[in-house]
Amino acid sequence: GLADRLQGTLQKIRGKGKVSEADVKEMMREVRLALLEADVNFKVVKEFIKRVKERAVGQEVLQSLTPGQQVIKVVHEELKDLMGGEQSKIAVANRPPTVIMMVGLQGAGKTTTTGKLANHLRKKHNRKPLLVAADIYRPAAIQQLETIGKQLSMPVFSLGDQVSPVEIAKQAIQKAKEEHNDYVIIDTAGRLHVDEALMNELEEVKEAVKPDEIFLVVDAMTGQDAVNVAESFNNALGVSGVVLTKLDGDTRGGAALSIRSVTDTPIKFAGMGEKLDALEAFHPERMASRILGMGDVLTLIEKAQSTVDEEKAKELEKKMRTMSFTFDDFLDQLDQVRSMGPLDELLDMIPGMNKAKGMKNINVDDKQIGKVEAIIRSMTKDEKLHPEVINASRRKRIALGSGTTVQDVNRLLKQFEEMKKMMKQMTNMQKGKKKGKGFN
Numbered sequence: 157g158l159a160d161r162l163q164g165t166l167q168k169i170r171g172k173g174k175v176s177e178a179d180v181k182e183m184m185r186e187v188r189l190a191l192l193e194a195d196v197n198f199k200v201v202k203e204f205i206k207r208v209k210e211r212a213v214g215q216e217v218l219q220s221l222t223p224g225q226q227v228i229k230v231v232h233e234e235l236k237d238l239m240g241g242e243q244s245k246i247a248v249a250n251r252p253p254t255v256i257m258m259v260g261l262q263g264a265g266k267t268t269t270t271g272k273l274a275n276h277l278r279k280k281h282n283r284k285p286l287l288v289a290a291d292i293y294r295p296a297a298i299q300q301l302e303t304i305g306k307q308l309s310m311p312v313f314s315l316g317d318q319v320s321p322v323e324i325a326k327q328a329i330q331k332a333k334e335e336h337n338d339y340v341i342i343d344t345a346g347r348l349h350v351d352e353a354l355m356n357e358l359e360e361v362k363e364a365v366k367p368d369e370i371f372l373v374v375d376a377m378t379g380q381d382a383v384n385v386a387e388s389f390n391n392a393l394g395v396s397g398v399v400l401t402k403l404d405g406d407t408r409g410g411a412a413l414s415i416r417s418v419t420d421t422p423i424k425f426a427g428m429g430e431k432l433d434a435l436e437a438f439h440p441e442r443m444a445s446r447i448l449g450m451g452d453v454l455t456l457i458e459k460a461q462s463t464v465d466e467e468k469a470k471e472l473e474k475k476m477r478t479m480s481f482t483f484d485d486f487l488d489q490l491d492q493v494r495s496m497g498p499l500d501e502l503l504d505m506i507p508g509m510n511k512a513k514g515m516k517n518i519n520v521d522d523k524q525i526g527k528v529e530a531i532i533r534s535m536t537k538d539e540k541l542h543p544e545v546i547n548a549s550r551r552k553r554i555a556l557g558s559g560t561t562v563q564d565v566n567r568l569l570k571q572f573e574e575m576k577k578m579m580k581q582m583t584n585m586q587k588g589k590k591k592g593k594g595f596n
């Protein structure tokens with residue numbers, strides 16, 4: 157997934173406090189490749205990258221403590237937006253029956269989806285659909301729908317394959333009125349490719365029955381082709397919704413992304429299998445996660461959060477023992493904390509810690525860290541190594557240089573001293589522990 161592609165880049169920016177424009181550029185290069193690989197239309201990719209860049213390089217990320225996560229979040233949100241909100245509503249005609257026309261290429265899943273939709277309408281909305289066999293070309297197409305009708309115990313209207321689809325559709329609506337079927341779902345013919353004869357016939361049916369919905373059924377496995385198909389059908393007929401089938405398969409989701417933005421038509425349902433109950437409302441969020449490979453991303457984020465790298469930890473321990481811990485080390489520590497993520501977010505992820513956060517005794521707001529960082533950066537090399545030389549006039553200078561107050565500087569110096577004291581205690585305790593172990 158996209159996450160694999162991003163991994164290397166994420167690794168690189170993991171230790172940084174901020175994401176630079178160059179970082180975002182590099183990440184976006186990966187995102188771009190991944191989307192193209194997922195068979196997303198290149199125009200869509202271009203627009204998408206532009207939008208993410210704008211958001212990612214701006215304030216949002218610069219203030220963030222976890223650049224990598226933040227960029228992923230932006231990408232995820234934009235992917236979601238690209239596919240529109242969740243819309244599985246189906247029109248209801250003022251005067252029944254409501255007429256739905258199913259269109260699409262051969263093998264896309266029209267006939268199957270006709271059955272699924274009828275099943276959905278009955279189960280979820282208590283409707284009484286009539287299925288209409290208007291594919292007179294494909295051998296056994298009528299029989300296929302009749303079999304589906306039997307499985308669902310639902311009526312199927314057919315006039316054989318010698319009557320025109322327009323005539324079949326018209327008579328079916330008449331029949332539905334007589335039988336009090338409140339929905340009519342017309343299963344039309346498809347071809348292997350879009351052609352004029354097909355479009356003309358579908359237009360005739362449309363003219364004759366004035367459908368309330370025209371659902372375009374698209375095979376998600378066909379990637380970019382699906383987009384061209386969607387565009388042709390939409391231009392010729394005006395499609396009111398898309399049903400994306402075979403999402404249970406190993407598709408990368410490129411079709412979903414492109415179709416929505418190229419045709420500006422909502423994806424309403426997703427086909428999740430061959431069975432007649434395998435129809436779901438389309439969830440843009442899930443699709444975005446799938447494209448992103450969110451499972452991977454989550455482990456990635458976890459890894460980033462246990463980020464304290466072993467060598468640094470060892471080095472630090474040594475410094476603590478020898479009391480040579482300086483402000484530079486302190487800065488390093490802050491950077492590590494930053495790379496782990498916003499602290500409250502971090503706490504949320506640790507099981508059992510949400511409650512601790514509620515106690516509000518952990519004072520770790522982002523601004524505070526920024527202040528501390530600024531103060532340390534305003535110190536001279538000597539001051540960082542030997543804070544005891546920082547007298548009143550130096551404190552004033554540091555405060556001025558860091559845009560803080562002398563009180564802020566005082567507080568930090570005091571905290572630093574306390575921290576060193578605490579470290580000494582901790583190392584002494586650890587020594588004691590080691591000794592204890594030796595006696596066992």
Ligand code: GDP
Nearest residue numbers: 262263264265266267268401402427428429430
């Ligand atoms: P049509 O030519 O557009 O009417 O397509 P069909 O309804 O005959 O479906 C073509 C094939 O795709 C059949 O074997 C269906 O079982 C299969 N199919 C349709 N929808 C799905 C789906 O959502 N998932 C899977 N796995 N197969 C599907």
Ligand code: MG
Nearest residue numbers: 266267291297
């Ligand atoms: Mg069919």
